[in-house]
Structure formats: C-alpha cells, structure tokens
Amino acid sequence: MALSGLDIYKLLPKTNCRACGFPTCLAFAMQLAKKAVNLDKCPYVSAEAKRAIEASSQPPIKIVTIGTGENKLEIGNETVLFRHEEKFFNPCGIGFIIDDNEGVNIRRKLEKINRLKFERVGQKLEVNLICLRQQGNPRQFTEALNLVLKDTPLALVLMVKDIQTLQDALQISKERRPLIYPVANQDYLSIAKIAKYFKFPLVAYAYNLDELSNLVQELDRAGVADIVLDTGRKSVADKIWDLTQIRRLALKKNYRSLGYPVLAVAENDDPYTEAQEAATYITKYAGIVLLKGIDSWEALSLLTLRQNIYSDPQKPLQVEPKxxxxxxxxxxxxxxxxxxxxxxxxxxxxxxxxxxxxxxxxxxxxxxxxxxxxxxxxxxxxxxxxxxxxxxxxxxxxxxxxxxxxxxxxxxxxxxxxxxxxxxxxxxxxxxxxxxxxxxxx
Amino acid sequence: MVTPLMLEKWSGKIAVLTIGATREDGGSRAHVIKIGGQQSLPFLFQEGPSPHRPVIAFEVWDVYPQDWQESLQRAYVYSLKDPIVWAKTCVEDYNEQILCLRLQGIHPDYGNKSADTEAEFIKELLKKVDVPLIIIGSGDDVKDNAVLPICCEAARGERCLIGSAVQDNYKTLVASVLADGHNIIAESPIDINIAKQLNILISDMGLSLERIAINPTIGALGYGLEYAYSIMERCRLAALSGDKTLASPFICFVGQEAWRAKESKVNDDRQGIVWEVITATALLQAGADILVMRHPEAISKVNSYIANLFRE
Structure with a gap:
C-alpha cells in the first residue's frame, strides 16, 4: 500500500536541511510519494523510517520467479480481490507431483506431461511445474531428479525431507532455479541459509496463519527474499478461508509477512474430486496448484479455467479483423x-x-x-x-x-x-x- | 505474533427462496427446498452464516431429448424416452431432491405440444414424483407465453420455480406466478443492470423479491464462463452491501451450456463430464445457489463437493 506524501513526511527528520536538494522535507516527501526522487538523497533518514518507506513502495504481494529461461514461472504481484476490479495478472502455475519411488513410471509420466499442450482461442495453454517428492533416501531422490532434469524442461519444485537430500539435489539442479519445499518438521534456519546462498525461492509451510506469519518473518530476517506460502492439506472450505485471508491481509492491510504467493496441493485419487479442488484454488487466489492427475482431460479443464479467470475483463480477447x-x-x-x-x-x-x-x-x-x-x-x-x-x-x-x-x-x-x-x-x-x-x- | 483476521462486516443478506409446498402448505411435495440466506461471500463460513446449501436440479424434458449426445443419454440407468420414467429415475435411483422440468416439447421444432397436453403431463408428473419442481419454457416466446400460464395453473399451490421472465417479456409470466403461488426465474443477458431492473419491474407487479431467482445467463468453461463469474461476484457484493434488489439467489443452467461445448463431444466421456463438473465448481465459487445439470456422474461429483464444503 503506497504511503501518501504526508505519511512519508512524518517519517523524515523534518529539519529542512536541504541536503536532498529540496527546500523542505515536505517538498521532498511529496516527490518521494510520486516516486520522482530516491530516498538515498536524504543522508539523515533513520533506518526504521527507511524500512517503512521502502516497504510501502513494494508490491503488496511479492512477485516470485521459479525456473529459468522460457519455462520460468512468475507468480504473485496481484493487486485485487475480484477480477472485475482490474484483473488477475500472473496466472497460477499448474504442476504435477511425482514421487521419487515411482521407478520406471517416472519417465512414462513425464512423457505424458510433456504432451499436455493445448491451444484455445488462439492462446497456448501449458502446464508449468514438476514437483518431485521425496519418499526414500537421498540417493533415490537424486536418481529420480536426474530423470526429471533430462526428460522435462518444466520448472521444478523439490519436496524434500532432509537437508542432505536438498544439498545433493541442488548440486545437480541449481541451473534450473527450483522452488525448495521442505516437508516435515525441519530446521528452517539451515534451509533458509541454503535458499539465501543460491537466491532460490523457498516454501514457508505452517498449518495456521499465525505460525506462517512468524515463520515468514524468521525467513525474512535470515535473508530469504523469495517465499511461497503453504498452509498444508485441510478441507476445501478451510483452504478457501486461508487463501482469502492471506489475499485480503496482503492487499488491504499491507501485511508484509503474508505478502507472498500461495501454493496449494490438490491431491486426490479421484480425478474429478482433485480437479474440483484444484479449480477452487485457481479461482480463489492460489499462485501454484499441485496435483497428481496427468490425464489430458483433467489438465485441459483446469488450464481452460485458468485462462478464463486470468483473462482481462476490460479487454476481451480479439482476433485481427480480416x-x-x-x-x-x-x-x-x-x-x-x-x-x-x-x-x-x-x-x-x-x-x-x-x-x-x-x-x-x-x-x-x-x-x-x-x-x-x-x-x-x-x-x-x-x-x-x-x-x-x-x-x-x-x-x-x-x-x-x-x-x-x-x-x-x-x-x-x-x-x-x-x-x-x-x-x-x-x-x-x-x-x-x-x-x-x-x-x-x- | 497473532495475525489479525480480516472479517468483512456485511449489512445485506441474500433472500431465502422456498421451492415446493408440503401438505401443510397446501401442496403435495414430500419436502421443500430452501436456498439463499447467505451473509457472506461463498463458503467463508467464519464470516457469516450460510444457512442453506446450494442444490443441484436434474434437468428433465417432457419429450425425448433427441439432441443430447449419446454419451449423456447412455449415462442414465433407464431410457430417457418416457419423461415420467426419466423423472422417477432421477428421484429414486439418483436420490435427487429437486427436478428442473424443461417444456421443450411445446417448441414448434420439438413437437409443438399444446397447453392442455402439457398441463395433463404436469399433473401426472406431480402425482408420480414428490420432489419440488422447477419448470422452464422452451425458449419460443410465443409458445411459452401461451403454455406456461396453463402449466402454472396445473401446478397451483405446489410453489414451483417457473421460468423465465426476461426484460421484454415478463408480465404474462409474473401474473400467472402470482395467481398460482409460484416463484419466478428472472433472466438477464450477463448484465447486472438488467438483472437489477428486471427484479424491480417484477417486484413492482407485486411479486416479492423473496420469490425471485436470478438467471445471470452463464457460459460454459471456455465459452465465456468468466463473464457470468464476474457478474455474479459483482451482484453478490452489491447484495451483501445492502442492495435488496440484487439479493436474489442465482440459478445457473450448467448442463445446457457444458454439453454444447466442443469438449463434451469428443470420444472420451470423461472430458464432457469434467467440463460440466468444473463449470459448476467455478460458478459455486461465484455464488450459484441452484445448478441445473445433466450428467448423473457429474451431478454426483458436484453433490459430494458441496457436502464436503459444508462438513463441520
């Protein structure tokens, strides 16, 4: 939420020292509010005021990038609760969970996922992510990861149970800028160090919003810049509640510790139930939706819904008149x-x-x-x-x-x-x- | 640190619409269906009560639905050739609590059935099934205006939901609905202003706002779904903010739209089913209260989804 000139003025030294080149602190504040000048021009601003002013100039929901090159996924940076108010900007990433113990099935699945490409009303519809989930030891994970790296160009999520696995996995996948997703109760600070070192995005996982917000603050202090939120598996209604609260708090209260995109897992053995759950999260603010069903009929329905929800309500899709x-x-x-x-x-x-x-x-x-x-x-x-x-x-x-x-x-x-x-x-x-x-x- | 929750304080409330009348109310239905009454956006239960769940109505025709895909017809345990058997199947085999009868047979291209034949049929149907009914016309204005009033009379006292009134053709239907104690569907072409205007016109004739369901006109997934989605969200926000003229529950004709989509005509039946399922799911998130649907499996999936949302 942007601060007004007066809000900024209250945070400045109010000495009218002119070091910034403006006659008064108020004049400087007005220019700051218009983003016409940089705060660095003021040598006397306090660290606290600086943090507040800089925070206010950031988007309320941080943009997070996963992957590199043409398969990179950018999520976050949303500005509204309802699409008619402006539009939803960065279409949520749709990805598939693959377990590292699936053996020969992994390759077969990847082949099928690579074929999930559709075209509707002149737009390409594509899936975005492969989430490799650890079930066994580090070696099993890295072997599976090697297959994934070789067989798909999609962006990656590494769902790992321990630090050793994470370190081994990052050695071979660091070129791909994966999203790190530590499951189970792990030492978040050690993982934060790794994420900070590589400058990779990290999933902050906590079951309720208080814990989540505290965890994000810890990660922020530890220097992790790119965070994706997850509040875990729960009923669809509870998930809608979490997603809505996070979006509202970020947009309306500029609540920094929840100002990140949210990941939601919609994993179910029944593909219709899974699709319904995923569809719910696509409409209700998720930045990433992970599922396991790789059938094209399920994927097409979800990709089409995403296309619908993220289309610009002010500008209907048009073809060239000819x-x-x-x-x-x-x-x-x-x-x-x-x-x-x-x-x-x-x-x-x-x-x-x-x-x-x-x-x-x-x-x-x-x-x-x-x-x-x-x-x-x-x-x-x-x-x-x-x-x-x-x-x-x-x-x-x-x-x-x-x-x-x-x-x-x-x-x-x-x-x-x-x-x-x-x-x-x-x-x-x-x-x-x-x-x-x-x-x-x- | 404790995260402060952000609760919206809404001053408005969605009207409660009652469909069906039991013996005590002068009808012959085994139960009534109530929809609406929400005091929050969809499924935000911690913010305000949602006393009545969204419901699904099986779409049943008064004639054999010759245009329906084979995959759709095949999905029913009994043939759709006899409308009474069809309706009984929905109630007895699929345990459905409400039906939507489409009087397609009165359309000149579908048999041109007369008002009297149709009235007889409705009386017979009311004897054979005991769930509340939604009754809609064929889409041919002239025929609908001639037949629907007779049908309203045939179902007098059963408190059906009858449709559809549109902006330039609502008076005949509103008058019949008033005379015979039914509710009305007000249909507007994906336009919130017309929806509001039509609700006002109808209530000006003496039919209270509590007896109207809005049909916002939806498109299927991939066929303009997002237009209706946003119109419904805007309507709901206005209603919850206190605009009573937009506080009617929504009825969405999901089956009719989803089974027109190209995706429902492919070899893989699941593509059509999921198309209907996801269209319904998305519209529920925008505030749909009644979903009129066609495929038994799609209906069963969406019913479980709703039950799951309302599980304590």
Missing part, C-alpha cells in the same frame, strides 16, 4: 461473416473446419464484442459489414455474391443487401449448425 481463408478456397467458396471476438471467431472457425467445406470467414472489427452484443452496440451493422467487405475487397476473391450472416442478426438482411449489394443468406443461430448449413449449400 478475411481468413479456411482450407483450399476457390472463387466459389462460401463467405461467412462474423465478429472479431476471439471466442466467436474460433467457434465459427472450428465448425467451418469440421464441415470440410473450404470457406472464407470475414471477421468484422466489433472491438471484441460477440454477435448479439456487437449488434446491440451498433458495432455489427449493415454499414460496418459493408465497409468491411469493401475494405478487404472480397468481391475480388470470389465469383459469387452471396454472404452468409449469423442467424441471430437475420433482421438486418434487407438493409445489408441494400447497402452492400451482396445477396444475404441467413446462417444458423448457433455455430454448431454451420457444418450442415454449408453442406446443404452445395
């Missing part, structure tokens, strides 16, 4: 017109592709509105469609003059014919009707 030739088009191919709202365009695209009838899709600039919304807002009108047809010179691409419009805007047919000179054919209301419509056209 003519899209689909398949081996000829001058006889049908011409369909729709909006440039991604969801609409890709739904139409999917059905046109499924019909196997090569066609042109004309995407009109409706500022990302769907058909009915754009029609109501007068962005999808006989005029805007006519202009678009002329602009893209569609009459030069085909030898016919029939234009297929969405069934929901059938009412504009007459006027559109008049304005554009094209013959209008009213298509189906729902995109699902497009394949049979196009086939009957032929």
């Amino acid at each position: 003519v899209y030739p689909i398949g081996q088009v000829t001058s006889d191919s049908p011409v369909l017109v729709t909006t440039n709202f991604s969801l609409t365009y890709y739904t139409v695209l999917g059905e046109v592709e499924a019909s196997k009838v090569p066609s042109y899709i004309v995407s009109v600039d409706t500022e990302g509105m769907s058909v009915l919304t754009a029609w109501a807002a007068e962005k999808f009108t006989p005029e805007s469609i006519s202009n678009c047809l002329n602009k893209f010179k569609i009459s030069e691409m085909v030898s016919h003059n029939t234009l297929i419009i969405p069934g929901y805007v059938a009412v504009m047919s007459g006027e559109l014919e008049e304005q554009s000179g094209w013959k209008v054919a009213v298509g189906p209301k729902e995109a699902a009707g497009i394949p049979s419509f196009l086939k009957n056209l032929q």
Whole structure:
C-alpha cells in the first residue's frame, strides 16, 4: 500500500536541511510519494523510517520467479480481490507431483506431461511445474531428479525431507532455479541459509496463519527474499478461508509477512474430486496448484479455467479483423461473416473446419464484442459489414455474391443487401449448425 | 505474533427462496427446498452464516431429448424416452431432491405440444414424483407465453420455480406466478443492470423479491464462463452491501451450456463430464445457489463437493 506524501513526511527528520536538494522535507516527501526522487538523497533518514518507506513502495504481494529461461514461472504481484476490479495478472502455475519411488513410471509420466499442450482461442495453454517428492533416501531422490532434469524442461519444485537430500539435489539442479519445499518438521534456519546462498525461492509451510506469519518473518530476517506460502492439506472450505485471508491481509492491510504467493496441493485419487479442488484454488487466489492427475482431460479443464479467470475483463480477447481463408478456397467458396471476438471467431472457425467445406470467414472489427452484443452496440451493422467487405475487397476473391450472416442478426438482411449489394443468406443461430448449413449449400 | 483476521462486516443478506409446498402448505411435495440466506461471500463460513446449501436440479424434458449426445443419454440407468420414467429415475435411483422440468416439447421444432397436453403431463408428473419442481419454457416466446400460464395453473399451490421472465417479456409470466403461488426465474443477458431492473419491474407487479431467482445467463468453461463469474461476484457484493434488489439467489443452467461445448463431444466421456463438473465448481465459487445439470456422474461429483464444503 503506497504511503501518501504526508505519511512519508512524518517519517523524515523534518529539519529542512536541504541536503536532498529540496527546500523542505515536505517538498521532498511529496516527490518521494510520486516516486520522482530516491530516498538515498536524504543522508539523515533513520533506518526504521527507511524500512517503512521502502516497504510501502513494494508490491503488496511479492512477485516470485521459479525456473529459468522460457519455462520460468512468475507468480504473485496481484493487486485485487475480484477480477472485475482490474484483473488477475500472473496466472497460477499448474504442476504435477511425482514421487521419487515411482521407478520406471517416472519417465512414462513425464512423457505424458510433456504432451499436455493445448491451444484455445488462439492462446497456448501449458502446464508449468514438476514437483518431485521425496519418499526414500537421498540417493533415490537424486536418481529420480536426474530423470526429471533430462526428460522435462518444466520448472521444478523439490519436496524434500532432509537437508542432505536438498544439498545433493541442488548440486545437480541449481541451473534450473527450483522452488525448495521442505516437508516435515525441519530446521528452517539451515534451509533458509541454503535458499539465501543460491537466491532460490523457498516454501514457508505452517498449518495456521499465525505460525506462517512468524515463520515468514524468521525467513525474512535470515535473508530469504523469495517465499511461497503453504498452509498444508485441510478441507476445501478451510483452504478457501486461508487463501482469502492471506489475499485480503496482503492487499488491504499491507501485511508484509503474508505478502507472498500461495501454493496449494490438490491431491486426490479421484480425478474429478482433485480437479474440483484444484479449480477452487485457481479461482480463489492460489499462485501454484499441485496435483497428481496427468490425464489430458483433467489438465485441459483446469488450464481452460485458468485462462478464463486470468483473462482481462476490460479487454476481451480479439482476433485481427480480416478475411481468413479456411482450407483450399476457390472463387466459389462460401463467405461467412462474423465478429472479431476471439471466442466467436474460433467457434465459427472450428465448425467451418469440421464441415470440410473450404470457406472464407470475414471477421468484422466489433472491438471484441460477440454477435448479439456487437449488434446491440451498433458495432455489427449493415454499414460496418459493408465497409468491411469493401475494405478487404472480397468481391475480388470470389465469383459469387452471396454472404452468409449469423442467424441471430437475420433482421438486418434487407438493409445489408441494400447497402452492400451482396445477396444475404441467413446462417444458423448457433455455430454448431454451420457444418450442415454449408453442406446443404452445395 | 497473532495475525489479525480480516472479517468483512456485511449489512445485506441474500433472500431465502422456498421451492415446493408440503401438505401443510397446501401442496403435495414430500419436502421443500430452501436456498439463499447467505451473509457472506461463498463458503467463508467464519464470516457469516450460510444457512442453506446450494442444490443441484436434474434437468428433465417432457419429450425425448433427441439432441443430447449419446454419451449423456447412455449415462442414465433407464431410457430417457418416457419423461415420467426419466423423472422417477432421477428421484429414486439418483436420490435427487429437486427436478428442473424443461417444456421443450411445446417448441414448434420439438413437437409443438399444446397447453392442455402439457398441463395433463404436469399433473401426472406431480402425482408420480414428490420432489419440488422447477419448470422452464422452451425458449419460443410465443409458445411459452401461451403454455406456461396453463402449466402454472396445473401446478397451483405446489410453489414451483417457473421460468423465465426476461426484460421484454415478463408480465404474462409474473401474473400467472402470482395467481398460482409460484416463484419466478428472472433472466438477464450477463448484465447486472438488467438483472437489477428486471427484479424491480417484477417486484413492482407485486411479486416479492423473496420469490425471485436470478438467471445471470452463464457460459460454459471456455465459452465465456468468466463473464457470468464476474457478474455474479459483482451482484453478490452489491447484495451483501445492502442492495435488496440484487439479493436474489442465482440459478445457473450448467448442463445446457457444458454439453454444447466442443469438449463434451469428443470420444472420451470423461472430458464432457469434467467440463460440466468444473463449470459448476467455478460458478459455486461465484455464488450459484441452484445448478441445473445433466450428467448423473457429474451431478454426483458436484453433490459430494458441496457436502464436503459444508462438513463441520
């Protein structure tokens, strides 16, 4: 939470010594509040005031980076409790827990996880993390870790039971900047030293918020900069409570010791139950969700939910307004017109592709509105469609003059014919009707 | 150091909607279903009471649902050809506490059933199943306006939830619902202002706000889910802050949307089921009170999820 100029002034020496170059401490404070000047200009500020002012300029939820290069995951830095207030910024990382005693299964699982890549409405959907969990001795863990390092480029979480294992594991994985997750009651200060030395992120685990907050303060004092919070396995309702409290305290109270992204484990033998639990944490503020189900149907549903929740409510996903030739088009191919709202365009695209009838899709600039919304807002009108047809010179691409419009805007047919000179054919209301419509056209 | 919890003090409360009437209330249902009454955002039990759980209503049609995917039809233990058998299956085999009857058969493209036939059917159904009913039209305004009032009358005193009233077509339905003692679904197109306006228009006709459920119009997972999600969150925040005209519980037609998604039409049945499950799960987090769903396995999973949330 940013401090006002007056708040900052109260923390300054109030001597008006001008060492900073400003005539008064108040003037300096005002510039500090605007971030127009650096606090270092004041040689007399107390250490305590300095901490308070610097803390206030940090984001309320620290951004934490796990991994390196193109597979790195950045979480945190969120600013709102509800997506409509602005947006959720850094999509939560989705990862899979693999036990180090799974033997040959590890490789098989990794292969399957590496294939969990999807595309929806023009965006790539990908999973982010592999969490290797220690079940046996250090050697078993490092052997499994070697497999993981070799077989997946994803960012890593090392869930370890003892320091020896952690040290051995970091020797071979330090290039990957893993997230260190010490389970069981361990000596946090020794682990903090390691995390500090490598500058790696560390999971602070405590079952309740008081203990968690105290632990984070300890880790902070020990010099660990990047922390991820976890309050352990508990009922979904209790977890929602924890996640909500942590988010509220960080954003509304600028509560530093909980101002970090949160990790939640949703591990269940029943994949539906696991998916529901994971979905809950995706909607409710988790920075990382770990699960064990690696089936593509489960992953796709969760990645799609994450895409939905983290989309920008102010800016709908749009495609470029233009003519899209689909398949081996000829001058006889049908011409369909729709909006440039991604969801609409890709739904139409999917059905046109499924019909196997090569066609042109004309995407009109409706500022990302769907058909009915754009029609109501007068962005999808006989005029805007006519202009678009002329602009893209569609009459030069085909030898016919029939234009297929969405069934929901059938009412504009007459006027559109008049304005554009094209013959209008009213298509189906729902995109699902497009394949049979196009086939009957032929 | 003790971490101070951050509790919101809400002045508002979601209205309690009662569906179904037992013999004592002049109906013939075995029990009633109550929803709403929350005094906090969803599932923050330590902040305010949530006296009534969200419920799932099986969607049942008055005709054979020829458009439903085979995988969806196959999921039922008995055939869906006979609507009465279908409804009894939901209640007896799946132990469902409330049904949502869609009068698809009155639609000109689905059989164009007459008002009298439909009224007879509803009377028969009320004899064969004893759970509270939600009754919705076919989506054809002209037919719905002609048939729904007769159906309201056929179910007089059973305190059904009837839908849907929309901004430019609500008067006929509100009048019937008032006359026959039912509740109403107010449907708005993902628009909080229209939702509020429609609630005011309906209550101006004399139907109290406690007898309205808002249908915010949802999209399935991946098909605009986030729009309804945020509209519902905004509605809930306004209601809890004291706006009574937005304090109605939500009804969400999850099954209808999820089973239209491309993902529900793939070879792997689980993809469709999880699509319905996750759509429902996300909407519960935004405040859904009634979920109208289709796949028995999806319904069972979401029921367990709700039970788990409310476990002490």
